[in-house]
Amino acid sequence: MKTNQSQFALMGLLSLGEMSGYDLKQLSEWSVGHFWREGYGQIYPSLKRLAVDGMVKKRTERNAGRPERIVYTLTAAGKKALQAWLKVRAEPEVPRSELLLKVFFGGLTDADTVTEHIERKLTACEKELEELKATRARVEREGGRHPQKPFWLMTLSYGEYMAKAQEEWCKDMLKELKKITKSR
Amino acid sequence: MKTNQSQFALMGLLSLGEMSGYDLKQLSEWSVGHFWREGYGQIYPSLKRLAVDGMVKKRTERNAGRPERIVYTLTAAGKKALQAWLKVRAEPEVPRSELLLKVFFGGLTDADTVTEHIERKLTACEKELEELKATRARVEREGGRHPQKPFWLMTLSYGEYMAKAQEEWCKDMLKELKKITKSR
DNA sequence: CGTAGCATGTAAGTTGTTACATGATTCG
DNA sequence: CGAATCATGTAACAACTTACATGCTACG
Known part of the structure; x- marks a missing residue:
């Protein structure tokens, strides 16, 4: 059996404050986004189910001139389940x-193809590092002295x-691949 | 749309030689096992589908006193699709x-729980490193001078x-956690 | 006036996981 | 004689992705 982890991820985020499905998506992107990603197709049905199970409570917010929002709050039962x-x-x-x-199967094509794959990965790693840097700055800024900050x-x-490790691997493998290409 | 990656993984392994579903599972475990895992519940149906699509050819091997084996061979069409x-x-x-x-949500329980999680992860990393070492030795031994060996x-x-990076992270975080626990 | 952002959702399809089911042989 | 290994598979379920569907507001 599997414990539905998506649901716990959402409950965790809701422990930080009440939120709509849309908010959850926005917040998740920069907070847990680098190790956990959810799409709307997962979020909305999960919230419904959590509500049925009594883990969250929903409340509809009607705002003049803006779309309706459904705001979810973690219940005591939800918090207990999350902690467990x-x-x-x-x-x-x-x-x-x-x-x-x-x-692994790179030998079935040419070394250049593998090189391209790894170069793309290297670029992705560098971008990822940039994003993490920005997120760290944001956490420092917005996190204040939140007790959970050290964990974040x-x-x-x-x-x-x-x-960083992936970046290093990419660079080292690109060197390797140059050797292979030359010796042919 | 998604390209069915499981199927390509199997085709890749079949490019190394004809094999049964059982063989594929065994080989995959040590060869690509540290970055790709398949269960029988995935392998057998996939092979059937690959056969229908003409990517592999099957042949039944009847051996006296042993279970019947269904051996699969990658076809020319299969190899082409794989290379593409x-x-x-x-x-x-x-x-x-x-x-x-x-x-991330560790603040909702106690720091000790988080410590336990990370200690378990550390143990897993050390075990993983051991296994990789063994696999490396095995590749050196059995791989001979196979042209694809550098990629493996x-x-x-x-x-x-x-x-290694994970191991380091675990160790550093355990130090961090000690500081947190003490300051309370 | 078009685009981006706010806001919610459904339906269909694909994948992947788990448990179940069977049965022979070999080795200790 | 029991456990492990060889060997193949199915059924049910859970999860995930993608595309579709809608509609308002603010801004340039």
Whole structure:
């Protein structure tokens, strides 16, 4: 059996304050976006289900001249369930890397193709590092002295460690590939 | 639309030689296992579909006193499709980390819970590094001077870079957490 | 007047996971 | 004689993605 992790992610965000589905998407993008992503197609149905299960409470906000908002609040039951989930050990992640698959079977095409794949990855890593930097600045700015801030920074660190390691790998492999291409 | 990546993973492995579904599972575990995992529930139906699509050809092997084997061979059409796929740029991965989610919302429980999560992760990283070491040795031994060997080693490097970076992150965060716990 | 942002959702399709089901042989 | 390994598969479910569908406001 699987615990529906998307739902807990949403509940976690709702623990920071009441929000609409739209808000959740916006907030998730920069806060947990580098390790967890949800689309609207996942968010709206999940919220409905959470409401049915009594984990969240919904309230409709009618604002003159703007679209209606449905604001969700985490209930006491929801908070309890969330805290219980936080204590359960995380399942090991199932790895799935299309890029590595294409590197692994790279010998079936030419080394140039593999080089291109890795160059693209390198660019992506650099972009990722930029984004993490911006997010870190934003957390420092907006996070104030929120008690959970140290934990937020830890996940940011994770992203930075990974992106840097990937960047290094890319650079090293590009060197390798040059050697291979030359020796042919 | 999505290109079915599982199928290409299987086709890639079949490019190394004809194999049964069972063989594919065994080979995949140590060869691409650290970045790609398939279960039988995925393998057998995929092979059937690949056969229908003419990407692979099947042949039944009857061995006295042992279970029947269905051996699959990559067809010319299959190889062509595989090579075409190898040239298509890899989609950026969708990140999903239950661990980081539990760290991010760690403030909702106690710091000890987060510490436990990270300690478990650290152990997993060390185990992973051991396995990668063993795999590297195995590739060196069994890979001979296979032309694709350099590419195989690149994916192994990736695993090593990542596992080491994760290990480091865990250690650094455990130090951080000690500081947090003490200051309370 | 067009585009971007705010705001909510559904439907269909694909994938992936888990549990179930079977049965022979070999090794300790 | 029990466990592990070889060997193949199905059914049910859960999850995820994508495309579709709508409509208002603010801004340039």
